[in-house]
Amino acid sequence: MGTPDVTAEPGPPPPPPGGEGEGGGGEGGGRRGGASGLLRSGAIMAVGTLASRLTGFLRTAMLVAALGTGALADAYNTANTVPFIVYDLLLGGILTAVVVPLIVRARERDEVYGARYEQRLFTLAVLGLALMTTVAVLLGPVFISIYGGSMEGAQRDLAVLFARLFAVQIFFLGVSAFSGAILNTRKRFAAPMWAPVLNNIVICCTAGAFLLVATGRVSPESITDGQVALLAGGTIGGMALQTLALWPSLRGSGFRWRPRLDFKKGELGQIGKMAVWTLAYVVITQIGFAVTTRLANSAGVLGREQGLGDVGYTPYFNAYQLFQLPYAIIGVSVITALLPRMSEHAAAGRMAEVRDDFSSGLRLCSVVILPAAGLMGVLASEITVVLFAHGQTSVANAQVIAEVLRMFAIALVPFAAYQLMLRVFYSMQDTRTPTFIGIGVVITNITMALTAYAVLPTNKIIVGIAGGFAIAQTAGAVLGWAILRRRLGGMDGRRIFVSYLKLAVALWPLIGFAYATHAVVDAALGAGLASGLIALVAGSVGGGLLYLVFARMMRVEEVGSMLSMVTRRLPGRG
Template structure:
């Protein structure tokens, strides 16, 4: 029998210990990921070429999520955990069958996606035409090969997670990022002038495609030593026992419905953002389309990826065990601990994004083919995304609670409200806002939709779990919000003074970012400690114990 997790410091500390190595790996992954993004922005800019590349490079992830990604998160991990609880040897055979099925499905999906490149660009490319559309279609066909590597990598990571080996899946993306950083640097070094879809050469296309695909392949291969170290040896087999396929299918059909609904929303918002970019160039407003929106979204996800994904990955097997044993009170405790710990980092990150967005985007993106004005377009979108950070993290954690209970149907119905809100707001923004504000409005719709999802998910789970530890969550949030205001005030003051004295640009942005971030962060920690926010103290204690010379 698994001992109770508890809702106090012990439970929170245990979750943090499980997530610490993952958080470090995710931090390294995201730092190199943003360096990758910055290098690509410097090499490709934020205009027509970048829109074609980024839209096409999003397609493999869309196809993967649509047909397999959600199943891994919602179905595979809980099923493997339960199979191993039933019988260890049976669980290992079950893993082999699932892995074989995944490899075959991925190979078929990849072949079909290569053929459907023009269809995907027709859906997501908005008003792309001429050489830009031709380039996007070519990239979409080439990048489709990533689906196979992406799927195998994710499935391997899921198996490692069920074996409580969390480090490798979090560190492997660093290798992918380094390959693409090198590709972007090579593109910058060998290219002269500003390259666009009309002027890009075949060898430049080959360089970008080879680096992008090669990075994903390396990420996949890098997981194999950890898989072998965990005792996993793949032996292809499809001898599914009676009821196993039906069990997978029953859960997967609702997961596919959920992913399909969310991808409809993504397709519409991506298409509208690309259309806004085309309109902006026709109206001589600069680059105000999908790439600025895409880059702001990547920045927005950083705090959630570092702490939220790490905690969620550690929590899912744990919640699945508690749910399998019918210990719903412990599932609620796991959720409460995860949400409160996540918020310790998410809230101040959202505050810094809101007040220092121009400095963040200028330091990261205002290089090469991208100007300070282009970076400020990204900053406007980032500020709107900052509003979404807290509800987004809460909603994602709630989805994992449903998955731990092997309920994939309820998240599908919740997603209908979320996606409908997102689509309605995006269409309204496109119809009523000036062209250069459309992507800002689309980001605002995303924030409202995530808030809707968190609210509805909370109401349902409170009834299902017999409570959500709401009082303790509320008290923690009140204290954290009070501690947040000194950070916001200090950050805004640094932003205003730096802009008035030094103006805008890379050096002023770097000064404001360092001073505002460090000073604001210190004030936040001071006030959180004065307010006796237990989660902050737990996190600090966990980190300090890992420092050299400490226990």
């Protein structure tokens, strides 16, 4: 699959973030009311997500400047991915698919019972995380053997050391995610959205300090113990601070942790029944991720041997972070607001309202995700040069990231739709169906990745792997749609199709203007940081304005609602 997202929220699926305030709107209220409620909740959360993502990309840019995109960066990024893989493998998916719906239903049954149920789940999670962290520290070499591809010598030794050190993050990551899940069920969304900002600031400072103490280009062979300690301390410290930042909001929500394991009859069985299928789904997706990561790392080793530059895991990793930005800003926000609400509707058997929730969420996400995909496809070179062509990373290195980003842009719409469909299944306490869908997605992804590695030139392998990801996500979205259509008695397909058709018409002026800006600036100034910044700003602003104008002309309901909300919050407008 893709790579875990470590720029702001932990890896896939990200822990439920949000923005403090009301979630999801009330029940019922019609489709328009449902979309309006989602818009309010999503807008509140999107502000926090935007802050975390912007600082997250500053963090990514700083790390790229400090570590480059070669052997040192591959060792650091591969090792720093391991904690998120282990967490996701053993707990992350359970939070999204199991814990939120179960807590919602426990509270509906009885408030006192629901509070005690939360205490039991939290205690179980803390104990499990402590055990997971200890085992992961011991298994550092095994993880690098799995994910490190052809790493050897000093690069492998450094990656193993980092993997052992970074494993400590598993405990903080899990507590942070579980705390965020509890806050989301209580309709308090701000802290989980804003806490990652603190993490990102710590990592930015760490990367800046590394740049100050490093002399020349640092490699796995030349890195000092002090530099290793700096990177490890900053990385672990950022995650610890992110976790601690959630506790004031938890206490403000009324949550008080009192360790207890007095599970009632049937509770563990209910958790286990749902968790087994979730675990199976996560195992399947991580198999796909292991294959693609290993192939990307192997491509990087081959690229350096053939004198092709840095064409391995780190460019792929950085492109994936950029690809996730629009989904995280609007998609994660909408999904976070939707899941508790859909769980309530599903628990009450109101499947028509679940269908309306899905339709509203998908259409609202698409308003932002479609133009974002268009801009990524056209202005990929400008985006990556402006963000990454600094320090130890050249313009040529940034262009490699751009090639991968263009391919990821194709995946953006089906990826968001597929993720939203998974949450519909979870709201119905169905974790089995997503597992079977996931098998098809992963088989497609692995097949395409292996094909890309076998038939493409070394410097195009990671581009082909990204293309395989796009095809796999599309397959998952199509299959999920077909199954849910039967479960929900339809998918509001006509309304979704009309909305997408209108958005597609509004999208073409954006693409045309952005491409024209790219061509004119490139012809006049050539490729570089200054020209890239000019083209990026002019193309994004001009194209975005054209998109909004044409979307309003096409009477896209969600765009009008967004613009009205923004204008109402301007000074002097109430």
